Amino acid sequence: MMQVQPDDIRTKLERATSLHMIHWQVILGSLVLTLFAWHMAKKQVEERISKQFERESSQIVELVQERMEKYEDALWAGTALYDTLGGEVSHEEWFTYTHSITLEEKYPGINGIGVIHAIDPADIPAFNASQQRERADFRVFPEHNRPIAYPITYIEPIELNRKAVGLDIAHEINRYTAAEKARLSGKAQITGPIVLVQDSTKTPGFLFYAPFYEHYGDEHDHNHAEELQGLIYAPFVVKKLMEGALSQENRHVNLHLSDDGVTLYSELDEDNPDYDPDPQHEQTVTLNIYGRDWSFEIESGLSFREAQGSNQPIIILLGGILIDVMIFALFTLLARSNRQALHYADMANIELQSKNSELEQYVYTASHDLKSPLFSIQGFANLLREDLDAGNFQNLSEYADCIITGTDRMRTNIEVLLELSRIGRSDEDFSLISCPGLINETIADLSDQIEAANATVRTHGSIPNINADTVRLRQVFENLIVNAIKYASEDTPLVLDIEYTNLGDRIRVDFTDNGPGVPEQYRELIFQLFQRLETDIHGTGVGLSIVRRVVEIHGGKVWIEDGPDGGARFCIELPVHMTFSNARAA
Structure with missing residues (x-):
C-alpha cells in the first residue's frame, strides 16, 4: 500500500482553506436557477395581471356601449309613440308615456327624455301660441340666424330640466350640428361636449338625438330629410351617466373619457382614492359613439395593485438568494474551519517542539544533577573499599557520612523532579479565589520566617477574583x-511590596523587593531546573521552575524586571477566567 507523505496531507489541507472553481460554479449555478425561476414566475404573474387588466378595460367600454344602446332604444321607442299617434303628441300624453316607462329605474344615468320639434323660424310665434294653451310660460329662446329652429318642447322629469323647456338648440353649434346629422342620416346621433342649461354644476354633458319624420316608414329609410318632424332626445351629464353605467361594478381600473380632446369625465386625479400615480397598466381605446369619437383612457388603480399583487416572484427570488448565501456561508465556514484546524495543527506542532526541547533540557539537567551525588557516592565508596582493604579504619566514619549525604541529595532531587512532573498532569482543583486573600494567608503562614528575617511585606491595590487552583497558586x-x-541583602532589611493591578480580563501581581536584584543575563536562566545564582544558600534550585510551571498551567506568564529603587520585581499575569482544560490547551 502506498504511504501518504505528510507534505501531501498538508497540501490537501491548505487547498481546503480557500474557495475553488467548483465552489463558485455551484454558487453560480444555484444563482442562475434562482434567477430563471424568478423570471418565469414574474412573467406568469405579469401575463395574468395583463389579461385581468384587459378584461376589466374591455368590460368598462362594453358597459358604456351597452348603456348607450339601451338609451338609444328608449329614444326610438319615443319616435314610435309619435308614429303610433299620427305624429301628434300632447304634453299630457308625453308626461304619461315617460312615467309609464319608469325612466329613472330602467335608465339610470339619464337626465331626462324629451321632444324637440323642427320648425321654420318664421313659425315661432304661432308655435309659442299653440304651446301656451297648455303652458302659459312657454316660449322659444334664444334668437339666432339658422334656417331652422329646434325648440325643446317637452322634457321629463320637468323638475330637473325646467330651464331647458323652450331652448332652441340650433343657437349652439354642437347641438345644431348633431341635430342636422340626425336629420340627414336618419340615425341616432350625439352632440359634441356641451354644458346643459339645467346643470347647476356646469360639468361636461351631451345630447342624444333620434329623428322622427312626418311619413315614418320601415327600417328608418328617410330619403326626404325635409320631412323631419322633430327629434326625441335625452340630455346627459357625463358624470351622472358614468356613475349610472359603472356604479354597480367592482372596478379596479380608472377611466378618463374625452371627446376631441375635451374631457368629458375623469377618475385620473388625486381626489379619487383609488388613483394610482404610477399605474401598473394603461391603455387607450377610441370608439365612434353615435357620430362622435370617444377616447377611453384606462389605467389600473391602487385597488388593482392590491388585488393582483403577488409576492410569489419576490419570494422565489429572496428564497433562492438566501439559499445561495447559505451555500456560500457553508463553503466559507468549511474553508475557515480548515484554516483554523491547520492553524491549530501548526500551533500544536510548535508546542510539541517546545515541549520536546523542554523535555530534552529536563532530561539533561536531571541526569546531570542526579549524576553529581552519584559520582560522590561512588568516589567515597571506592575510598572506603581501599581503606578497608588496607586495614585503615581511621576515615571510615567520614566516608560513610559523605555517602549518606550524597544519597540524601539524590533522594531530594528525585522527589523534586517527581513533584515538578505532577504539576499539570492531573485535573487540578480550579475554583473562584481571591489572590489578595490567598497571599495574606501565605504571609500569615510565613510570619515566623518574615519576622526572623526582620522583613516587611506590604500589599497595594485590588483585583477581581479569578478561577485558579488554590494549592498550586x-x-x-x-x-x-x-x-x-x-x-535579601545582608546589610538592609527586606521590604517586599506586593502590588495588584486589574487589566480587565487579566490580573497582574508584582513582587518588588529591595534586594541585590537579578542581572539581566540570568533572568531566564534562574527559571530553569536546578539553577541558582548563589550556591552557598540552601535550596534545591527548583522553586522558580515550579513558579513558571504553575503560572503557565493557568494560562499566564511570569518574568523579571528591575525594581524602581534597585532590587528585583517578579511579575505574574493571569487570566480572570480559566479552566484547567483550557489552560492545558493554552
Whole structure:
C-alpha cells in the first residue's frame, strides 16, 4: 500500500482553506436557477395581471356601449309613440308615456327624455301660441340666424330640466350640428361636449338625438330629410351617466373619457382614492359613439395593485438568494474551519517542539544533577573499599557520612523532579479565589520566617477574583516570598511590596523587593531546573521552575524586571477566567 507523505496531507489541507472553481460554479449555478425561476414566475404573474387588466378595460367600454344602446332604444321607442299617434303628441300624453316607462329605474344615468320639434323660424310665434294653451310660460329662446329652429318642447322629469323647456338648440353649434346629422342620416346621433342649461354644476354633458319624420316608414329609410318632424332626445351629464353605467361594478381600473380632446369625465386625479400615480397598466381605446369619437383612457388603480399583487416572484427570488448565501456561508465556514484546524495543527506542532526541547533540557539537567551525588557516592565508596582493604579504619566514619549525604541529595532531587512532573498532569482543583486573600494567608503562614528575617511585606491595590487552583497558586506565592527572604541583602532589611493591578480580563501581581536584584543575563536562566545564582544558600534550585510551571498551567506568564529603587520585581499575569482544560490547551 502506498504511504501518504505528510507534505501531501498538508497540501490537501491548505487547498481546503480557500474557495475553488467548483465552489463558485455551484454558487453560480444555484444563482442562475434562482434567477430563471424568478423570471418565469414574474412573467406568469405579469401575463395574468395583463389579461385581468384587459378584461376589466374591455368590460368598462362594453358597459358604456351597452348603456348607450339601451338609451338609444328608449329614444326610438319615443319616435314610435309619435308614429303610433299620427305624429301628434300632447304634453299630457308625453308626461304619461315617460312615467309609464319608469325612466329613472330602467335608465339610470339619464337626465331626462324629451321632444324637440323642427320648425321654420318664421313659425315661432304661432308655435309659442299653440304651446301656451297648455303652458302659459312657454316660449322659444334664444334668437339666432339658422334656417331652422329646434325648440325643446317637452322634457321629463320637468323638475330637473325646467330651464331647458323652450331652448332652441340650433343657437349652439354642437347641438345644431348633431341635430342636422340626425336629420340627414336618419340615425341616432350625439352632440359634441356641451354644458346643459339645467346643470347647476356646469360639468361636461351631451345630447342624444333620434329623428322622427312626418311619413315614418320601415327600417328608418328617410330619403326626404325635409320631412323631419322633430327629434326625441335625452340630455346627459357625463358624470351622472358614468356613475349610472359603472356604479354597480367592482372596478379596479380608472377611466378618463374625452371627446376631441375635451374631457368629458375623469377618475385620473388625486381626489379619487383609488388613483394610482404610477399605474401598473394603461391603455387607450377610441370608439365612434353615435357620430362622435370617444377616447377611453384606462389605467389600473391602487385597488388593482392590491388585488393582483403577488409576492410569489419576490419570494422565489429572496428564497433562492438566501439559499445561495447559505451555500456560500457553508463553503466559507468549511474553508475557515480548515484554516483554523491547520492553524491549530501548526500551533500544536510548535508546542510539541517546545515541549520536546523542554523535555530534552529536563532530561539533561536531571541526569546531570542526579549524576553529581552519584559520582560522590561512588568516589567515597571506592575510598572506603581501599581503606578497608588496607586495614585503615581511621576515615571510615567520614566516608560513610559523605555517602549518606550524597544519597540524601539524590533522594531530594528525585522527589523534586517527581513533584515538578505532577504539576499539570492531573485535573487540578480550579475554583473562584481571591489572590489578595490567598497571599495574606501565605504571609500569615510565613510570619515566623518574615519576622526572623526582620522583613516587611506590604500589599497595594485590588483585583477581581479569578478561577485558579488554590494549592498550586499558594505554592507560587510562597516560593516568591521565600525566595525574596533568602536572597535579601545582608546589610538592609527586606521590604517586599506586593502590588495588584486589574487589566480587565487579566490580573497582574508584582513582587518588588529591595534586594541585590537579578542581572539581566540570568533572568531566564534562574527559571530553569536546578539553577541558582548563589550556591552557598540552601535550596534545591527548583522553586522558580515550579513558579513558571504553575503560572503557565493557568494560562499566564511570569518574568523579571528591575525594581524602581534597585532590587528585583517578579511579575505574574493571569487570566480572570480559566479552566484547567483550557489552560492545558493554552
